[in-house]
Amino acid sequence: MKPVEIVLIYQSLLGIYGDRGNAMVLRKRLQWRGIDAVLTEVEPGDAVPADGAVYLLGGGEDAAQVSAVKGLKTDGHIFDAVEGGAVLFSVCAGFQIVGNTFTVGEHDEVIEGLGLLDVDTRRGDVRAVGEILSTWTKPDGTETLITGFENHGGFTTLGPAAKPLAKVEIGIGNANDATEGAVQGKVIGTYPHGPVLARNPELADHLLELALGHELAPLPNPELDELRRQRIAFVRKHGRG
Numbered sequence: 001m002k003p004v005e006i007v008l009i010y011q012s013l014l015g016i017y018g019d020r021g022n023a024m025v026l027r028k029r030l031q032w033r034g035i036d037a038v039l040t041e042v043e044p045g046d047a048v049p050a051d052g053a054v055y056l057l058g059g060g061e062d063a064a065q066v067s068a069v070k071g072l073k074t075d076g077h078i079f080d081a082v083e084g085g086a087v088l089f090s091v092c093a094g095f096q097i098v099g100n101t102f103t104v105g106e107h108d109e110v111i112e113g114l115g116l117l118d119v120d121t122r123r124g125d126v127r128a129v130g131e132i133l134s135t136w137t138k139p140d141g142t143e144t145l146i147t148g149f150e151n152h153g154g155f156t157t158l159g160p161a162a163k164p165l166a167k168v169e170i171g172i173g174n175a176n177d178a179t180e181g182a183v184q185g186k187v188i189g190t191y192p193h194g195p196v197l198a199r200n201p202e203l204a205d206h207l208l209e210l211a212l213g214h215e216l217a218p219l220p221n222p223e224l225d226e227l228r229r230q231r232i233a234f235v236r237k238h239g240r241g
């Protein structure tokens, strides 16, 4: 069977927040289950594979976001991949560029994004910096917390085709309505770094289940559970930090 291909896009542009860790987490969680996985890293100018299982975009600065959009549009394969049912998981700057439009720079220049998520991002009144805690309702209807660290100036509004990923308990998130992130089909955007999939293994497994089309047995990890419990308790007690 073909290994599950995880495609990490443009780390030289969208790699400043350590979101590369999301790729490592996905690969590791597949390998721990005995599932063959391969990590493909593409840089601007490289062809983006059109038949990957999960595509990852991370956080970065304004100028890098503009370059990343240009590169991905010129290449074009990301559109085929999403059309073909691949999972696209995007964080912060990545989340913004996957949307319809976002602004960059002091003069708030409006840039057309990839249009794969029905969201629009504009500069907010404040910069959202600090820990973020939100509640995610999983596909089975149960709730779990998403913990991470946010650092963004853009505030995101969802259009009718996108649904929020989570509801903010502490922090800013999308900023407009206490929601965090967005989901449209298998395209998911979110603000937290951490890397977020290291801090939230259930979200990592959700992406893998979406990509594989079947459920995965849980991987119990009491040490990670305890670290999550401590972090969540700290944020609830002391706020964003």
Ligand code: GLN
Pocket: 017, 058, 059, 060, 061, 062, 065, 091, 092, 093, 094, 096, 151, 152, 153, 154, 155
């Ligand atoms: N430049 C974007 C913003 O400030 C994204 C920042 C990021 O990826 N952390 O909103």
